Amino acid sequence: MFDFNTQPRKFKFQGEVTVPGDKSIAHRAIMFGALADGVTQISNFMYADDLAVTVKAFRELGAKIHTEISNKDMIIKGVNHQLKPLDHPLQIDNVGTLRSLLFGVLASSTNAYEVQGGKYLSQRPTSHLVSLLKEMGASYQPTTEQALPMQITGSNNLQGITYHQDISNAQIKSSLILAGIYANSDTKLIRKLPTRNHTEILANYFGADVTVDPEIITVHAGHSDLRGQDLTIPGDFSSAAMYIAGALLSEGSQITLPRVGLNTTRIGLLNVVKQMGANIGIENRSINSVEPFGDLVIKAQKLHGTVISAKQVPFIIDEIPLIALLASQASGQTIIDGIHDVYLQISDRLINMRTELAKLGIVMQVHDDQIIVDGNQEIKVKDDVDSHNDHRIAMMLCIASILTDQPFKIKNIEAIDVSYPGFIADLNKVLVTK
Numbered sequence: 001m002f003d004f005n006t007q008p009r010k011f012k013f014q015g016e017v018t019v020p021g022d023k024s025i026a027h028r029a030i031m032f033g034a035l036a037d038g039v040t041q042i043s044n045f046m047y048a049d050d051l052a053v054t055v056k057a058f059r060e061l062g063a064k065i066h067t068e069i070s071n072k073d074m075i076i077k078g079v080n081h082q083l084k085p086l087d088h089p090l091q092i093d094n095v096g097t098l099r100s101l102l103f104g105v106l107a108s109s110t111n112a113y114e115v116q117g118g119k120y121l122s123q124r125p126t127s128h129l130v131s132l133l134k135e136m137g138a139s140y141q142p143t144t145e146q147a148l149p150m151q152i153t154g155s156n157n158l159q160g161i162t163y164h165q166d167i168s169n170a171q172i173k174s175s176l177i178l179a180g181i182y183a184n185s186d187t188k189l190i191r192k193l194p195t196r197n198h199t200e201i202l203a204n205y206f207g208a209d210v211t212v213d214p215e216i217i218t219v220h221a222g223h224s225d226l227r228g229q230d231l232t233i234p235g236d237f238s239s240a241a242m243y244i245a246g247a248l249l250s251e252g253s254q255i256t257l258p259r260v261g262l263n264t265t266r267i268g269l270l271n272v273v274k275q276m277g278a279n280i281g282i283e284n285r286s287i288n289s290v291e292p293f294g295d296l297v298i299k300a301q302k303l304h305g306t307v308i309s310a311k312q313v314p315f316i317i318d319e320i321p322l323i324a325l326l327a328s329q330a331s332g333q334t335i336i337d338g339i340h341d342v343y344l345q346i347s348d349r350l351i352n353m354r355t356e357l358a359k360l361g362i363v364m365q366v367h368d369d370q371i372i373v374d375g376n377q378e379i380k381v382k383d384d385v386d387s388h389n390d391h392r393i394a395m396m397l398c399i400a401s402i403l404t405d406q407p408f409k410i411k412n413i414e415a416i417d418v419s420y421p422g423f424i425a426d427l428n429k430v431l432v433t434k
């Protein structure tokens with residue numbers, strides 16, 4: 001357990017920093033590359049703890065995965081959907097995205113698997129997803145009253161289902177798409193609110209047939225011969241978000257973030273800060289094999305409060321800690337409406353954020369469907385803070401520390417390794433003392 005001692009001075013941002021490759025896209029690229037026939041070459045892969053767990057799991061399931069850590073490349077030789085039977089459980093630690101998507105992958109294998117997780121993930125609910133995958137014809141048996149360990153035996157006769165999304169959750173949607181690709185009939189997902197669409201994009205890129213209409217996503221049966229592909233992963237917008245928030249709040253800042261992913265289902269924060277009165281420059285927009293990206297240019301700007309609607313929430317789900325910090329420093333009140341689905345998914349994150357921000361003198365109200373943060377809250381350090389082993393809380397607290405000259409400790413800072421192991425080093429490259 002490592003403590004991080006913050007500096008007793010304020011900083012501003014200057015220069016340029018390249019954020020690592022997108023975690024959500026990387027999880028999926030490994031899975032599709034592993035399921036496909038042939039070789040997949042991935043560039044700009046980020047070696048973070050969460051992704052190392054996914055690599056290990058799919059190596060155990062038979063994929064040959066070669067990693068070139070120095071130049072962030074990965075080569076995968078897929079198993080052509082012939083997953084390897086195992087005589088031991090698959091360990092997935094606390095990786096929620098892996099848990100959800102792996103459940104979908106295993107739904108179509110007739111091998112019997114046991115999936116085990118870490119303490120935190122074993123408590124994260126999964127019954128909703130499991131009931132849907134069972135409806136398709138796969139078997140899921142928890143071995144305790146917790147969500148994990150889970151014994152899974154899939155089927156080679158999966159039937160497509162029609163699912164009226166009652167909660168907006170990309171992981172459930174993605175899991176059903178991964179199962180639906182191998183089903184004998186179409187799977188239809190009637191959408192509640194759009195969520196991140198990396199799975200739909202990559203499924204089609206690797207040869208599946210997923211049609212996306214505004215109201216309904218259809219996974220067409222009979223298109224399961226996935227072929228290995230080459231792809232470059234854009235910078236993770238959720239990692240860029242730390243620098244966006246920090247630079248906006250630190251007077252005199254100007255920073256450039258090159259080649260950041262600009263997938264519209266991920267960049268909700270850009271709309272939120274625009275509503276709060278700020279503009280982020282976007283230059284050199286482009287698209288690589290599968291995803292749009294561009295350079296972000298951020299300057300410090302004054303912000304005012306705003307109301308964030310329920311339909312915006314899925315596009316800012318990982319940025320909520322940073323939005324709470326931004327809101328506390330803006331003028332006027334900010335409300336995030338319609339967070340009920342988020343509350344179901346990551347209620348501990350919301351409660352832990354509130355606890356840690358309070359130690360910095362920032363009050364954040366968390367209700368079961370709304371977050372309220374008043375503006376003009378001066379940071380007053382009352383106590384050392386703790387990441388609660390949550391990478392996004394850890395990094396938000398690092399950004400808060402540069403806004404005050406009152407030093408404090410951030411306990412369990414190693415949580416940042418989950419999604420951005422080089423964050424502290426990168427941050428120090430672009431911070432200058434005010």
Ligand SMILES: O=C(O)C1=C[C@@H](OP(=O)(O)O)[C@@H](O)[C@H](O)C1
Nearest residue numbers: 024097169170171195317318345
């Ligand atoms: O599918 C994904 O890669 C993710 C989905 C998000 O959760 P939702 O499933 O609630 O959208 C988010 O919390 C997580 O960081 C990654």
Ligand SMILES: C=C(OP(=O)(O)O)C(=O)O
Nearest residue numbers: 094095096097098318392
């Ligand atoms: C919650 C997150 O990811 P996961 O669901 O994969 O744990 C996250 O990256 O913030």
